[in-house]
Amino acid sequence: MSQPLMIDQVTKRYGDFVAIDDVSIAIEQGEFFTLLGPSGCGKTTLLRMIAGFNTIEAGEIKFGSTVINNIPAHKRNTGMVFQNYAIFPHLSVFDNVAYGLKARGHSAKEIEQEVDEVLSLVRMKEYKDRQPSQLSGGQQQRIALARAIVIKPDVLLMDEPLSNLDAKLRVEMRTVIKKIQQNLGITTVYVTHDQEEALAISDRIAVMNQGTIQQIGSPLDIYTRPRNSFVSNFIGVSSFLPCEVSTSKGESLVNVYGHTFPMKLSKAYNGKGILAIRPEEVTLNEASVDGVASTIQFATFLGDFINYEVVLGDDTIIQVNEYLKEGLAIKHPGDAVTLTFDAAAVNLFDLEGKESLL
Amino acid sequence: MMEKLRLNRITFWGWVIIATFALSFVFLIYPLVGMLSRSFLGGEEGTLSLRNYIDFFRLPYYFTTLKHSFSVSIITTILAILVGVPMGYVTARYNIPGKPLLNAMVVVSLLSPPFIGAYSWIMLLGRNGFITNLVRHIGIEIPTIYGFKGLILVFTLKLFPFIYMYVQGALQSFDSSLEEAAENLGVSGFKKLMTVTFPLIMPTITAGAVVVFMTSLADLGTPMLIGEGYKVLPVLVYEEYMSEIGGNATMASTLSVIIILCSLLVLLLQKISISKRSYSMSGLRPPAVKKLKPANRVLLTALCYLVALLALAPQITTVVTSFIKTHGPLFVKGFSLDSYRSVWYKLSSNIMRTFLYSTIAMVFMIIIGMFSSYVIVRKRSTATSILDFILMSPYVIPGSVLGIILVMAFNKPPLILTGTAAILIISYTIRKIPYIIRSSTGILYQLDLSSEEASINLGVSPMKTFFKITAILMLPGVLSGAILSWISTINELSSTLILYSGRTGTISVAIYTEIMKDGYGTAAALASILTFATIISLLVFNWLTKGKGSVV
Structure with missing residues (x-):
């Protein structure tokens, strides 16, 4: 039966380099949890600590109520899907999937039945007797998944499992993975650097950078209310504008390039800040409307919307998306416009970008 | 109790490491250290001294063998490169027919022991050789192949295959877009070879050259058979050893140390020379095999097969004479x-x-x-x-x-x-x-x-x-x-x-x-x-x- 997973103040050092710095995460039983971050942020290191391939220098990892720090990798009962699938090239599809069951001493009859079941689940039953060399990347991926879940692991671990697939297959496979995971209700830790994939597949996401957790939350939370400018920049597209914030009598005003609008802050703040604006949170207005004066620099037509690079007075560039609707005319480079912002949607950070003011 | 626990904790791989260390200590380190210490026992009544080393560099009887060895190995290496590189290039890049056969001939000659080469060439060109006797009838005297010339002949034909195989392999996995980039920038033909192709396979060539050098330096059988008066270091080692049998073999040990140091030196020189010039090639697009004009094709094919036949001559000779x-x-x-x-x-x-x-x-x-x-x-x-x-x-x-x-x-x-x-x-x-x-x-x-x-x-x-x-x-x-x-x-x-x-x-x-x-x-x-x-x-x-x- 799958287990909740508790990561409690865990640290990993390589000499002087701290790869994982005092990280704590509580993952619920049956949850699909993603570790997301740029390469080198420590997400794979943490996953391998859970699997038992990296030692834990400080802190504890628990499956249910069992501390697994000192249990060797082969006794941890995790199912891992590797980035390159790691299908045993000398074993048939059946033997690959049966490998973990044999190690657990299941009878031949049980193995036959369990392998059949899991192969049907990943729709690979007719490939049972194939050799791995005869399988495509997507098929190998399905076998790797089947091999990891057939042993009924406490936790399913996936290390960038889709990164070697082409774009279309990646989207298809992430749906397959999500559906199977939901069906089985299996606690899953998923590692990726692809923010779109993380948003699409996860129940919750931990955004990591330089060995620390930047934010843990649902995909919606993380996208709409990033806790700092790193998360805001890493998830989706954000333009950052310097601004001046002042609070008096509980009312906060944001002044950006001479344009002022009210925002709701969590507490009073006076001084410089950073406004983080997603392309869909900006409106382009006629030059006569009150707003930040700017000029269209570049337009890209992308089907359901048009992306503009707009240049402000001091040569700062921001991204603006305009969605297609009746009567919309494409603007051209050189057109003068003013920008206004959706005050309820944009995010505001302190000057260092370390903390959200909302 | 604690001790026992600690022993139990040595893993299977720990035991593998311990066993390998133990075996290499008994059969390699201990004998090597023995040789090294004996090499310093050249004093009167076997006392510790540098006398053997001093004698080696002072007495022409010993020192000339070092000069001979180096002369043979250097000339052999140069000749092997001169034969192996062009032949490797031609077979990798042009449509030479029957390449698998050509390579098979070269490989068989490469894998046979060098002393069989020496003995076969004596059978062909020696004092009483088939060819010597044949051409003597028509009044031509073949110059002697004993000594320096014979060593060079045998070693070159025996060892150029290393260079040939290395170069051919490197050129076949060469990323052709690099050469295309050179052509695109206006450099082609011989200049392209010299500025792009050969610099990039240079590490491969030097690796092959070191193998040739070390093999010709170390071989004993060939100079024993064909070297005669032209004594090289391994022969001297062997003779000293035979004359010291029953004794302490101190001079043989000294000579052994010297020959090992020579090999080490060559290896180090090669490592230093390529340390900053090792390239990994993606080889995404291996170069196309170019078609030669018929006349050139015939000429180059004939040359390649002639060289391969010469290399294989010892095997052919022995099989026929058997x-x-x-x-x-x-x-x-x-x-x-x-x-x-x-x-x-x-x-x-x-x-x-x-x-x-x-x-x-x-x-x-x-x-x-x-x-x-x-x-x-x-x-x-x-x-x-x-x-x-x-x-x-x-x-x-x-x-x-x-x-x-x-x-x-x-x-x-x-x-x-x-x-x-x-x-x-x-x-x-x-x-x-x-x-x-x-x-x-x-x-x-x-x-x-x-x-x-x-x-x-x-x-x-x-x-x-x-x-x-x-x-x-x-x-x-x-x-x-x-x-x-x-x-x-x-x-x-x-x-x-x-x-x-x-x-x-x-x-x-x-x-x-x-x-x-x-x-x-x-x-x-x-x-x-x-x-x-x-x-x-x-x-x-x-x-x-x-x-x-x-x-x-």
């Missing part, structure tokens, strides 16, 4: 199986022994190759790096020197092995260990670690994982490496000549002694058997590697 009728030591008109008959009656036990010893050595090589390369690659630590270094060290020890240090170490208690089959098998295993370690670690580096991790993750312990996954995936590669080692072991002469006894003579020793007593027919028959065994083994190697394996 069927010629003999009368005592003389060849007479007509063909017969006499030579094979006499081999069968007199020397069949030598044949049995050769294959038996080589097979046992091969089994050791496979075991050591699998286990040691695993700890070197996957359990990296200071201890395993030292182990790697120790296991690579026989690479710079010439066969005859290894023979001498083993005799000196094991001709007295606590372990007496001289005259036994064991000492030959030990020597064969040690000589080939560097090659087997290199090929096995190479295979392991290519094996993805995640296969092992997947197995462990699925609940199989690390040790069982090694046997169920890693070992099985390594086996074809290790086995093909072991077959190449097997081929060179059945052909081994240098250390065997020092280590064999009446009861342990091998084929190569029998060939050597037959040549020495003018039994050219039986020698030819034995050499043909070796060639035949080599070809069969090569076919097995090809089958194992699906034709993709490289023998160099």
Whole structure:
């Protein structure tokens, strides 16, 4: 039966380099949890600590109520899907999937039945007797998944499992993975650097950078209310504008390039800040409307919307998306416009970008 | 209690490391240290002194052999490059017909022992050689091939294949877009070769050159047969050893140290020269084979085959002469199986022994190759790096020197092995260990670690994982490496000549002694058997590697 997973103040050092710095995460039983971050942020290191391939220098990892720090990798009962699938090239599809069951001493009859079941689940039953060399990347991926879940692991671990697939297959496979995971209700830790994939597949996401957790939350939370400018920049597209914030009598005003609008802050703040604006949170207005004066620099037509690079007075560039609707005319480079912002949607950070003011 | 617990905690791999260290200490370090210390015992009544070393550099009797050795090796290396590079280039880039045949001819000549080359060229061009006698009838005297010229001839023809195979391989996996980029920038033809192609394969060429240099420096059989008055260092080592037999072999030890230092020096020079110039090539688009104009094609094809035929001449000569009728030591008109008959009656036990010893050595090589390369690659630590270094060290020890240090170490208690089959098998295993370690670690580096991790993750312990996954995936590669080692072991002469006894003579020793007593027919028959065994083994190697394996 799958287990909740508790990561409690865990640290990993390589000499002087701290790869994982005092990280704590509580993952619920049956949850699909993603570790997301740029390469080198420590997400794979943490996953391998859970699997038992990296030692834990400080802190504890628990499956249910069992501390697994000192249990060797082969006794941890995790199912891992590797980035390159790691299908045993000398074993048939059946033997690959049966490998973990044999190690657990299941009878031949049980193995036959369990392998059949899991192969049907990943729709690979007719490939049972194939050799791995005869399988495509997507098929190998399905076998790797089947091999990891057939042993009924406490936790399913996936290390960038889709990164070697082409774009279309990646989207298809992430749906397959999500559906199977939901069906089985299996606690899953998923590692990726692809923010779109993380948003699409996860129940919750931990955004990591330089060995620390930047934010843990649902995909919606993380996208709409990033806790700092790193998360805001890493998830989706954000333009950052310097601004001046002042609070008096509980009312906060944001002044950006001479344009002022009210925002709701969590507490009073006076001084410089950073406004983080997603392309869909900006409106382009006629030059006569009150707003930040700017000029269209570049337009890209992308089907359901048009992306503009707009240049402000001091040569700062921001991204603006305009969605297609009746009567919309494409603007051209050189057109003068003013920008206004959706005050309820944009995010505001302190000057260092370390903390959200909302 | 604590002690016991600690012992229990040594893992399987810990024991592998300990066992390998123990074995290499007994059979390699201890003998080497013995030789090193004996080399300083040249004083009166065996006291500690530098006298041997001073004598070596002071007395022309000793020192000229060093000059001779270097002259032979340098000239051989230059000539091998001059033959091997153009031939490798032409066959890699142009439509030379029958390339597999050409390569097969070169490979067979490469894998046969050099002393057979020496002996065959004596049969052809020596004082009483076939060709010498033939052209003497029409009044032409062939200049003598004994001494310097003969050594150069034999070594060049024997060793250029290393350069040829290296260059051909490098050019075939060359990323052609680099050359296209040069052409796109307006550089083509010879200038492109000199500015892009050759600089990029230079590390490959120097690697081949070092092999040529070290092999020609270390070989004993060839100069013994064809060197005559032109004495080189290994011959001097052998003679000193033979004259010091029963004694302390201090001068032989000094000479051994010097020859090892020479090899080390060359290896270091090569490492330094390419340390900053090693390129990895993606080889995404291997270069197309260009079509030559008919006239050029005929000319270049003829040249390539001529060189290959010259390289293969020793094998052809021995096979042909093995069927010629003999009368005592003389060849007479007509063909017969006499030579094979006499081999069968007199020397069949030598044949049995050769294959038996080589097979046992091969089994050791496979075991050591699998286990040691695993700890070197996957359990990296200071201890395993030292182990790697120790296991690579026989690479710079010439066969005859290894023979001498083993005799000196094991001709007295606590372990007496001289005259036994064991000492030959030990020597064969040690000589080939560097090659087997290199090929096995190479295979392991290519094996993805995640296969092992997947197995462990699925609940199989690390040790069982090694046997169920890693070992099985390594086996074809290790086995093909072991077959190449097997081929060179059945052909081994240098250390065997020092280590064999009446009861342990091998084929190569029998060939050597037959040549020495003018039994050219039986020698030819034995050499043909070796060639035949080599070809069969090569076919097995090809089958194992699906034709993709490289023998160099």
